[in-house]
Amino acid sequence: MKFVDQARIRVISGKGGNGCLSFRREAFVPKGGPDGGDGGKGGDVILYADPMMTTLLDCQYQQLYRAKNGAPGSGSNKTGKSSQNLIVKIPVGTLVYDAETGEFLHDLDTPEMSYVAARGGDGGRGNARFATPRNRTPRRVEEGHPGQEKLLRLELKLIADVGLVGLPNSGKSTLISRVSNARPEIADYPFTTKVPGLGVVRAPNGRDFVMADIPGLIKDASKGAGMGDKFLRHIERTRLLLHLVDPSPSMEPPAIERFKIIMTELESYGADLLHRQMFAIITKMDITENAEAAGRLKALIEETGIPVYCISAVTGLGVRDLILAVSEKLRKL
Numbered sequence: 499m500k501f502v503d504q505a506r507i508r509v510i511s512g513k514g515g516n517g518c519l520s521f522r523r524e525a526f527v528p529k530g531g532p533d534g535g536d537g538g539k540g541g542d543v544i545l546y547a548d549p550m551m552t553t554l555l556d557c558q559y560q561q562l563y564r565a566k567n568g569a570p571g572s573g574s575n576k577t578g579k580s581s582q583n584l585i586v587k588i589p590v591g592t593l594v595y596d597a598e599t600g601e602f603l604h605d606l607d608t609p610e611m612s613y614v615a616a617r618g619g620d621g622g623r624g625n626a627r628f629a630t631p632r633n634r635t636p637r638r639v640e641e642g643h644p645g646q647e648k649l650l651r652l653e654l655k656l657i658a659d660v661g662l663v664g665l666p667n668s669g670k671s672t673l674i675s676r677v678s679n680a681r682p683e684i685a686d687y688p689f690t691t692k693v694p695g696l697g698v699v700r701a702p703n704g705r706d707f708v709m710a711d712i713p714g715l716i717k718d719a720s721k722g723a724g725m726g727d728k729f730l731r732h733i734e735r736t737r738l739l740l741h742l743v744d745p746s747p748s749m750e751p752p753a754i755e756r757f758k759i760i761m762t763e764l765e766s767y768g769a770d771l772l773h774r775q776m777f778a779i780i781t782k783m784d785i786t787e788n789a790e791a792a793g794r795l796k797a798l799i800e801e802t803g804i805p806v807y808c809i810s811a812v813t814g815l816g817v818r819d820l821i822l823a824v825s826e827k828l829r830k831l
């Protein structure tokens with residue numbers, strides 16, 4: 499399914515029903531009292547964080563959400579029917595802004611959370627409500643109260659514990675498919691992954707966590723090169739980054755320079771990603787020339803204070819230890 503992480507929608511809640519003007523008419527009762535009922539409440543438009551939703555695609559197709567008006571009150575003190583609320587399902591991790599003022603309104607960051615984006619108007623009072631000892635036949639009624647109308651900007655920022663970063667082909671999708679329920683496409687050409695994806699990792703110590711796979715970054719991604727760096731928004735909310743690097747000695751520039759390219763892009767993006775906790779992951783250790791080159795690369799990276807793990811997502815070498823270390827680290831953070 500197409501992955502959409504931004505949308506603008508208009509939400510209009512229902513108007514309240516009008517209050518009713520009515521007097522009791524009964525046989526043999528000359529002057530019946532006022533019995534006009536109140537109007538019903540207009541429907542709210544409610545945003546609901548549905549764990550089954552993965553994209554804002556629906557909100558790109560349907561941009562107008564209007565809840566129904568409340569029904570007017572009627573005689574015999576009958577209150578008008580309140581209208582049902584209109585529920586808009588959105589993915590967990592959606593931030594809501596007022597598109598006109600830019601004001602931040604809400605962060606639907608937990609499953610099944612809901613947010614009233616436009617509150618329905620209350621019903622107007624019927625004339626029965628205005629009876630007083632001095633005025634037993636009030637002709638006063640209220641109109642239903644208006645609803646609200648807002649233009650909203652929705653922005654999805656996935657919620658995960660761990661984010662994978664690295665150059666294209668560094669093995670991010672292969673790792674997530676080995677350790678989680680995610681099944682992204684894997685291939686030996688760059689930019690195989692075109693949309694972010696989440697996977698739940700079952701850690702051997704029982705401390706499961708959520709991992710996010712994003713498209714590969716290249717030099718100058720922050721200036722739009724490759725697929726750009728817009729997908730980094732989906733790892734902004736992670737606590738730990740796994741920076742995957744293919745140690746192959748037969749690629750240019752050298753592996754340590756390739757490592758630095760990603761660090762530079764993280765820095766350019768901002769959002770404090772450069773200072774996020776990070777493990778460096780040297781991948782593809784099942785290939786002999788890689789295993790030979792890994793030692794030196796590991797030493798160079800460790801000089802910068804970043805812990806290094808060597809793995810092969812194909813044979814599984816080092817993967818269990820990595821997952822344990824990640825889940826331990828998350829516990830401490």
Ligand SMILES: Nc1nc2c(ncn2[C@@H]2O[C@H](COP(=O)(O)OP(=O)(O)OP(=O)(O)O)[C@@H](O)[C@H]2O)c(=O)[nH]1
Binds near residue numbers: 666691713784
């Ligand atoms: N030999 C070996 N090959 C691997 C390993 N991990 C990944 N590969 C291969 O490397 C290529 C790229 O792997 P992907 O997992 O698609 O890489 P990616 O980082 O997700 O790439 P993008 O989505 O393009 O950013 C594929 O051909 C994988 O089969 C590994 O541990 N050993």
Ligand SMILES: [Mg+2]
Binds near residue numbers: 671672682691
């Ligand atoms: Mg990939």
